Structures are given as C-alpha cells and as structure tokens.
Amino acid sequence: MPQFQLPLGSKMRDPQFVFGVATSSYQIEGATKEGGRCDSIWDTFCRQPGKVDNGDNGDIACDHYHLWEQDIEMIHSLGVDAYRLSIAWPRILPEEDAVNVQGLAFYERIIDKCHALxxxxxxxxxxxxxxxxxxxxGGWLNRETAYKFAHYAEVVSRYFGNKIDVYTTLNEPFVSAFLGYRWGMHAPGVVGESEGLLASHHLLLAHGLAMPVLRENAPDSLHGIVYNATPFYPESEKDEGAAMYKDAxxxxxxxxxxxxxxxxELVLEREYAHKPMVLEGDLEIISAPVDYIGINYYSRGVVRFDENGDIESVPQSESEHTDIGWEIYPQGLTDLLVRIKSRYPNLPPIYITENGAAGNDECIEGKVDDEQRQxxxxxxxxxxxxxxESGVNVHGYFAWSLMDNFEWAFGYVQRFGIVHVDYQTQKRTLKQSAIAYRNMLLARSEENKNG
Known part of the structure; x- marks a missing residue:
C-alpha cells in the first residue's frame, strides 16, 4: 500500500503538527440558486463566453452542498487533524444588510460534524x-468594499465565535487583485495596472479592518491571512535584479x-504611475498583529532581463511539469520559507495551507494511479x-485539494484532487495519493499512541 514517508525525528511526526486537506466554497458547493444564496462575481464571469474553459461553471461543481455529510466522513477517513474550507459570502449576506440564517446553518452543520469527528x-x-x-x-476598486468585508466578518464571527478554530481573512489576495482586476483572467475580468494595485490595497485594508472584529468575537481562535507565494530565480547572475523585483x-x-x-520600495518606484491611494492610517490598520500566515506553494519562476530591460519568464523545458504546465520544483518550497523567515524578523507561525499538483487522472476499474502527484x-x-530543520516555524500542512473541483478559469479540465470526482455521477474515489496520505497519517497516529 502506498505511504508517504516523514524523516525520522521530523517535527512533522509530532502530534501537535497539523495535517489537513483544503477546499473552497465556489469550487465544490454547487447549489448556486439554493439556500438563499445570491450571485457572486464568479457566477457572472462564468456566463461570459470564452472566460472559462468549455464554458464550465460552478452551478453544480461537486454538489457538496447536498453531499457535505458524506464528504466530511470521507475527510475523517483520511486521518487528518483539520479541514480547511471557505464560507461563501453570497450565502451569508445575499442582500447587503439581510443575514441569511440558512447559510449560517449550512456551515454550522459542517463545523459541528468536523468537531464531532x-x-x-x-x-x-x-x-x-x-x-x-x-x-x-465597483467591487474591490471601491474602498467601501473593505468596510463591507469587515461587516461580513462581524456577522460570521459573532455567530460562530470560538467554534471556528482558525479564521483566515483572505485567501491569496494576489489572485483576487491581479488576476481579477489587473490582468482580467479571473472574475470580474477587469484589466488595468492601476486597477490591480488599487484592488490589492483595498483587499489588504479589508483584512486589517476585520482583524480586531475577529479578535473580539473569537478571542480563543487563531486569526491570520493566506498568501500564494512563488519564489523567483535569476537565469544568470546579471538577472538577479529581475528575480528580486519579481519576488517583491x-x-x-x-x-x-x-x-x-x-x-x-522596489515596486512603488517601478509602478509609480499606478500606485494606489493609501490614506493616512491605512497601513497601521493593515499591519495589525496576526497569529499566523498561510503559504500556498505550487511552483517557482525563472526570469531574466530582455534586450529592452523588461523582465521575462524563462521556460524550464528540461524540467518535469504537472498537467497544468507548472514546473515541479520542491526545493522552491524550502527556499521560499527560508527567504520569508529572513525577510520578516517578527514572523508568526506558518501553515502550508495549499500544496498540490494537477494531473490528467482517470479512474480505471475503481483505481486512480496518480503516480506523479504521489x-x-x-x-x-x-x-x-x-x-x-533550517529553523522555519511551520505548524501545519494542508494538501490541495481534497477532491477534483471547479478550477476557476480552467473549469473542470484540471484535476487537483487527491480524491477523484466523476462529475456525471458525483462518485468520489480515493486516488493513490489520498491512500498514501492516509497511510502516513495513520502510521504517525500509531507511532504517537505507542510513544
């Protein structure tokens, strides 16, 4: 039976180290017209021709809205310590000031079931x-949206309080701001340099405004933010400045x-014409202390200066890539974490909140042999x-994703799950990677039980 191995003496063998799986609401829930939910920007974006591969949408997705109970049982069967999920804002506040109790109750059932297990x-x-x-x-181009987010955080945290063990304000603000409002590849599809940077500031302001609200309503929970981070490497010594800028x-x-x-400063200087309006006091709000940061890591980037002094990516054609076209570079995770520790002297604990690979996975006679993902x-x-071992304080690791799901602009083409989903029947099948993960966690549990 497949099993991942942890080195002898690894801190990840400690029962205090958290292993989990992760999902997000729009990617798995479906039921976009049920339970009092209103449209999100992704519902609208999916209806625009050519925005999502195959014209796919999240209307049904993995139908987790109806199948949540069996899904939570499946998660528990993997032997994980924790489940990372997201709450859909459109389910909680389908109108500006009208709290939807059906939405809160849906997530409460999930949370209670997880705790019971x-x-x-x-x-x-x-x-x-x-x-x-x-x-x-105006969405994230409108400063008011940051305050609307703080209100949403107040509604959720007042209802759940400490029942939610760990709160994350934002997942990957880079993607929300830059893919959504700078390059137009994600919802809502806005294109503009100034727009992307302005959206990023408002997202971070939303995070900062929510932090004291969360602390007041859930004083015993942990509170933080999750980033996607790609470490960049220079093609040659003369390109070191290009890599430094891309990291920045x-x-x-x-x-x-x-x-x-x-x-x-590196970015403010280069993007001077597009830098966002930062009001007095904004950075004090944004820099409120956090209990942890999450890091989502998938791959690295290699860059160089072209003949015009612009920065360009350098494809690593000799390397192995996943189905989505991302280079497999595990050393990048080590390097990234060491770089982050070096840059931020008062760094809080880190969780790896996403890490995984897209595969061209097929279920053949009830088995999915995802050898590359393993x-x-x-x-x-x-x-x-x-x-x-290098001294980075990491408290947990979450595999992305629990199951195949709606992969944003890629629709259902890309499969990141450690569990295979047949979208016609909604049948879930543990891939070999899920079995290896489960066996590792069961072995760790036995080891800790036996001292």
Missing part, C-alpha cells in the same frame, strides 16, 4: 466569491504591509521538513 476547522472568509451586488458598485511584486507587495507596515507530495513534504 475530532477534526479542527480552518475557515477562510474570502476565497474570491464576492457578492455581485458589491461588484456592481509577487508576494512582498502583499506580505510587507501586514508584517512590516509598508509597501516594498511523487510531488512526497518530495514537497521532504522539502518542508528541510525548511523546518
């Missing part, structure tokens, strides 16, 4: 599904305001162990 619950408040009525007023523009731009109270996950667990 002994699993902790990590909840993301915003995983990109902004209510469409807020987008109609990719993740320092979002981490520095929270952890240092300022935006990186290697990917094993190699990244070892890379994480190296970072921990």
């Amino acid at each position: 002994g699993m902790k619950v990590y909840v993301t408040l915003y995983h990109w599904d902004l209510p469409q009525y807020l987008e109609d007023r 523009a990719n993740y320092h731009w979002f981490m520095d305001p929270v952890l240092k109270g300022s935006y990186p 290697r990917y996950l094993q190699q990244h667990l070892l890379a994480l162990d190296k970072a921990i």
Whole structure:
C-alpha cells in the first residue's frame, strides 16, 4: 500500500503538527440558486463566453452542498487533524444588510460534524466569491468594499465565535487583485495596472479592518491571512535584479504591509504611475498583529532581463511539469520559507495551507494511479521538513485539494484532487495519493499512541 514517508525525528511526526486537506466554497458547493444564496462575481464571469474553459461553471461543481455529510466522513477517513474550507459570502449576506440564517446553518452543520469527528476547522472568509451586488458598485476598486468585508466578518464571527478554530481573512489576495482586476483572467475580468494595485490595497485594508472584529468575537481562535507565494530565480547572475523585483511584486507587495507596515520600495518606484491611494492610517490598520500566515506553494519562476530591460519568464523545458504546465520544483518550497523567515524578523507561525499538483487522472476499474502527484507530495513534504530543520516555524500542512473541483478559469479540465470526482455521477474515489496520505497519517497516529 502506498505511504508517504516523514524523516525520522521530523517535527512533522509530532502530534501537535497539523495535517489537513483544503477546499473552497465556489469550487465544490454547487447549489448556486439554493439556500438563499445570491450571485457572486464568479457566477457572472462564468456566463461570459470564452472566460472559462468549455464554458464550465460552478452551478453544480461537486454538489457538496447536498453531499457535505458524506464528504466530511470521507475527510475523517483520511486521518487528518483539520479541514480547511471557505464560507461563501453570497450565502451569508445575499442582500447587503439581510443575514441569511440558512447559510449560517449550512456551515454550522459542517463545523459541528468536523468537531464531532475530532477534526479542527480552518475557515477562510474570502476565497474570491464576492457578492455581485458589491461588484456592481465597483467591487474591490471601491474602498467601501473593505468596510463591507469587515461587516461580513462581524456577522460570521459573532455567530460562530470560538467554534471556528482558525479564521483566515483572505485567501491569496494576489489572485483576487491581479488576476481579477489587473490582468482580467479571473472574475470580474477587469484589466488595468492601476486597477490591480488599487484592488490589492483595498483587499489588504479589508483584512486589517476585520482583524480586531475577529479578535473580539473569537478571542480563543487563531486569526491570520493566506498568501500564494512563488519564489523567483535569476537565469544568470546579471538577472538577479529581475528575480528580486519579481519576488517583491509577487508576494512582498502583499506580505510587507501586514508584517512590516509598508509597501516594498522596489515596486512603488517601478509602478509609480499606478500606485494606489493609501490614506493616512491605512497601513497601521493593515499591519495589525496576526497569529499566523498561510503559504500556498505550487511552483517557482525563472526570469531574466530582455534586450529592452523588461523582465521575462524563462521556460524550464528540461524540467518535469504537472498537467497544468507548472514546473515541479520542491526545493522552491524550502527556499521560499527560508527567504520569508529572513525577510520578516517578527514572523508568526506558518501553515502550508495549499500544496498540490494537477494531473490528467482517470479512474480505471475503481483505481486512480496518480503516480506523479504521489511523487510531488512526497518530495514537497521532504522539502518542508528541510525548511523546518533550517529553523522555519511551520505548524501545519494542508494538501490541495481534497477532491477534483471547479478550477476557476480552467473549469473542470484540471484535476487537483487527491480524491477523484466523476462529475456525471458525483462518485468520489480515493486516488493513490489520498491512500498514501492516509497511510502516513495513520502510521504517525500509531507511532504517537505507542510513544
């Protein structure tokens, strides 16, 4: 039977180290017209021709809205310590000031079931599904949306309080701001340099405004934010400046305001014409202390200066890539975490909140042999162990994703799950990677039980 191996003496063998799986609301729930939910920007975006592969949408997705109970049982069967999910803002506030008790009750059932089975619950408040009525007023280009988010955080945290073990304000603000409002590849599809940077500031302001609200309503829970971070490497020594800038523009731009109270000068200088309006006091709000940060890691980037002095990506054609076209580079996870530790002296604990690979997975006679994903996950667990050995304070690891789901602009073409989903029948099948993950966690549990 397949099983991932953790090095002897690894801190990840400790029962305090959290292993989990992760999902997000729009990607799995479906039932977009049920339970009092209103449209999100992704419902609208999916209706626009050519925006999503095959014209796919999240109307049904994995039908988790109806199948949640069996899904939570399945998660528990994997032996994980925690489940990371997101709450759909459109289910909680389908109208601006009208709290939808059906939406709260749906998530309460999930949370209660997880706790009854002994699993902790990590909840993301915003995983990109902004209510469409807020987008109609400018979305994240409108400063008011940051205050609407704080109100939404108040509604959720007042209802659940400490029942949610760990709150995340935002998942990957880079993606929300830049893919959604700068490059137009994600909902709502806005294109503009100034727009992308302005949206990023308002997202971070939303995070900062929500933090004291969450602390007041859930004083015993942990509160933080999750970033996607891609470490960049220079093609040659003369390209080191290109890699430094890409690190700054990719993740320092979002981490520095929270952890240092300022935006990186490298980006402000280069993007001077597009820099966002930052009001007095904004950075103090944004830099409120956090209990942890989440890091989502998938791959690296290699860059160089072209003949005009612009920065361009350098494809690594000799390397192995996943089905989505991302290079497999486990060392990047070690390097990234060490870089982050070096940059932020007062760094709070880190969770790896997403790590995984897209595969061209087929279920053949009830078995899914996702050999590449098994290697990917094993190699990244070892890379994480190296970072921990180097002194990085990591408290947990979440595999992305629990199951195949709606992969945003890629629709259902890309499969990131460790569980296979047949979208015609909604049958779930554990892939070999899920079995290897489960066997590793069961072995760890036995080891800790026996001392």
